[in-house]
Amino acid sequence: MFTADEFAMKRLARMFAMVLGVMAADVVGGRPALADPAPFDLAGPSLQITVTRRGTTLPIAAVPQLSAGDKVHVQVLLPATETAHYLMVAAFLRDPTNPPPEAWFSRSETWRPAARGGGPLDLTVPPEAQHLAVFLAPATGGDFVTLRKAVMARPGAFIRAAQDLEQASLDRGRFDAYLAAIRKVSATSPETLAHDAPIIASSLRIKINEECLQRQSEFQAACLLDTKQSVVLGGDGAANATSLTGAATDLAMSLAATPAGGLGYYSPYISTIREIVGIFGAMHTARYQYIPALGVPDGDRLGLVLNTPPSFADPKSVLMATLPEIKPSVIPTSHMPAAAVAPCLGAKGLGAKDPVLPLAVSPLFYATGYAHDLKLRLRGEPGVELPLTPDPVRGGLAIGANPAVPAKLTGPISGVLRGMWGFEPFSGPEVTLQTAGDWHWDRKESGRDDGPLVLTGAASACVASVTVAPAKGKPQPVAWKVTGTDSIGVTLPATADRHDALTVSVNGPDGTAPAVLVVAPPARALPPAARIVAKFSDLPPPDPAAPLLVQLDGADEIAANARLSFTLKADPDARFTGREAVEIGTTGSDATVRLTVGNGLTLVDPTVLVASLNPAQVLGASAYGPLRARLMRGDVAGDWLGVGTLVRLPTIRGLDCPADPAARCLLRGEALYLMASVAATREFDNAANVPDGYPGTTLSVPRVATGAPLFVRLHDAPEIVNRIAAPVVR
Structure with missing residues (x-):
């Protein structure tokens, strides 16, 4: 059994499978059932849209919400070779129980010039309107009136479709931002993908398949970009999650947001799968079928992507796209995490990247152009602002340079985030920046020679790199990490490899001389004597069975x-x-x-x-x-x-000699290969040499008189002459 939260998540997963795929159905017991959805991968026409409010004009990509009184300029962009005649209809919608008046519908016969009913639409958002939908339909007799009647007859169905399309378009944008960031890292620095991918996912509120990061580096990107991989839907701080596998993950991944502005939570306005199927079923007529078009904004262009090929025969396809919801602006909040380290002002140099302000912001900062003209205004420095750029790969706002910043700032500097959210100005939290200041570093004595070298002194965020040079060697970069606002830990070569003093250089921002200190070799304990x-x-x-012993004379x-x-x-x-x-x-x-x-x-x-x-x-x-x-x-x-x-000694079992005094004897035993040679005299005249690795158990040796020893040189010490004393001759 599922809990209430888990059941809600299951419903959400089913909704994504619908909104992000084709609405095909089989009839099972008289009720529609969803087939595997098709991805939105068909390029449709594009719309050119700008919005003007209080004398300021913005492209559609920078507009999170519309407002009453806004001037909306909409023009369809079709190639000169377009043979189909599209009628563009713009419709404002309000309450589900209150059909819009006829005056809220506008039309453009896009194939005609402006003087003859074609050209762009210039719309003014009326009071009480809540949504603006744009339809593109093949031109037929009475098509405008038919579309207007359809919307006025079922306003609730079109409002629900507009809500879901707007949400799905936002979700598509977040997922596209994730894919773009993963591809960028994979192309420029694939070795850092295992480190960067979780940061990208966190920035966009996406839970990735952790197993991808356990693969070899050359296979990580393909796994992370594979939309068939199992992913988890999760919100901004939401504890609930449900696993979803299949083609619907082309757009899913934990991308839902609140109706209040897409801040990363699950939308309570999203219906179940059967409700959505009912909406599109209600739109279907003998002459028209409505297919969803997701908007992909890029500047003033709104590209439309489809998951169903349009039909120009009955029932003809009507493309339905939606613009941002008409409602008061809701600006997402931001804050500095408690564990975040204040960045360094001007910390660029020695190959380092721009410093990053690690603010926790809405994923829409990274996935849309809603947040623009972002600046960090420095307190105490009138008129000095630093440009900010959202960077999902680094998990914050990258701080750009400004020549107006004084070169010799010291101590912590505070600043405030300023920017625009669509048409509305906003302020973020006050943040603190570190400066290089008096660039000095000293060793913090720990009483130990092992472990990292701890240095204290200047601002740790301003450290660009650390190098170590032996007495007669070149500087080499070493690993280091921030341990506090004014301390770092440096990994030195292993104690066993350090016989001389080391020169440690802590490099700061451009224009800052490195801080240099000499680390003496560790004290060595005197060896025990x-x-x-x-x-x-x-x-x-x-052994009684081996009575002959090798007597060691060395x-x-x-x-x-x-x-x-x-x-x-x-x-x-x-x-x-x-x-x-x-x-x-x-x-x-x-x-x-x-x-x-x-x-x-x-x-x-x-x-x-x-x-x-x-x-x-x-x-x-x-x-x-x-x-x-x-x-x-x-x-x-x-x-x-x-x-x-x-x-090592062989085992000698005995010595057999024939009656003929001129004949040689036979030495019996095991491991005879441990002997190098055997002789009857200490001078080794006529000695019997033992072949290397001789595996036999008998060896022909010179004859000795009864009671006289055999002389032997052992394999392990061939320079020493030993004896097999008083062998028994049989």
Whole structure:
């Protein structure tokens, strides 16, 4: 079940599917049902319209409402090759229960010159009128009278159609502004689309499909411009939302507004789908069918877009367009959000854009020309005004330059938004601008060397960029962010990479010398110092099935499968705390292990640590070569200390020799590839070399006398001669 708000939103979605699509229907149980609507993508004729009030003339794109007494100039713009004869009829409408008088209807036979009933229409808005509709109909005998009678017979139906067409035209404008902004960002800086798209959507009160922003950058624009994507209808601050998917989203997207002036809320005047179908059904006759024409204003041109091709055969198509509603002007309010940072006056330079006044304004500031001649009047500077331009991509009003602004302004400057909403002047809230002033920045000591560098001093909004240069390098831009009105956080290179002082330059607006400060390298903790004073390794008991052992004769050799212990002695001026660690590894592999107290490390007293480990178990079977260790205190490491040479040993099962004293013997075992060569003499005369990676379990070796050892060089330390002592000859 839906709540009351959700049900209202569902009705709104259905209305958009109607107003923004073709009014086709199937008869189901005697009642009309809506088919999938067609988009408004057919270009119709254009109207040239200007409005004059109190001696001032504005193009139609700058007129949010009409008022009694306004002079309206309407002319249809048709190509010279136009073969169809269009009758243009202008009709003022008032109450649904009060048909308009005949005097409120005007006509122009557009194919004729002005002297013969053609040309433009010059209209004066009468008192009590509420709407102005313009019809374009194929010329036939009695067409003007027929249209006038149709409107006078059903004024309520035409008033409802005029309301919905006006609202849908506003909605089309907001959605077109969204598409234009997305295309602009995609064409100029596609890498910023994920950042800019939510700002554009917020400016125009549109909730976009967030999944689009999770795609790869080259696919984001296509997703955001895809009108088949699921979008959400939402208003200016409205908590309700309903998801809508389908062709109706060509114009939908959360674009409804109040009848009081299109301020971003849902219109209570919008009817349900069946009511709208009934309206157009009531307009349909044997001779005429009425089709909606959405107005797309551009200066004094009102382009008409259709979703149904006009018909010049019975029933002929009558295009119905509407002008702004006739009512008192309602000027939208604006305010500065509490979390907004005051912009910097004149903060343009070093590639920066014009500063932006982050005012929260109606989406119609961005989607229409209703707000014009926008200025920011500076207090304390008589006659000084800064031009303002609505910018949905940046979410505010871009502040332009004015040469009359004094170059050496200091301290915060206040100003007031001034402008025109149609014909009516309005004032916005008082806002504060920052200035570069005395451009200096100092380091705020935090007691920490990690994290961002915090700088305080001048106005943070006036910072254009920050660069960092090492002692012998070129300046490079770095990331920074505003942390307060007079503070910024600068991301410096990682502490581990900083061995020298850094020069930080904070760049301000044009004409402002950079503020330069030198940041010393972070203080480094002294590495812990110790030395190895003793070591011991013990092989596990021999396997009865492998009675022949390799005896290591090298003083530094450590069997990989041995139990190894070594003792660390602190330097005379150092003490162990028990929070140290010992990192152990070999130069022949990347494997390392870190021993801590209670996990392989024993604190004997504040000057002695004993490390115990089985190298093969903690470093893996592939570890070999020079074994080393270093003392760690936190992330600070001491020097590497040599422990010995880690060697892996083969398993020797036995030695078989035939009775013939001249014949060679056969050595049996596993992992024989861990030997480099085997000989009967220490000088390795007639030695048997073991092929690299030898996988066999037997090896032909020189014959030895009973009780004499075999000599072996191991793969992991071939420079050392070891023994297989007293092999049993069979």
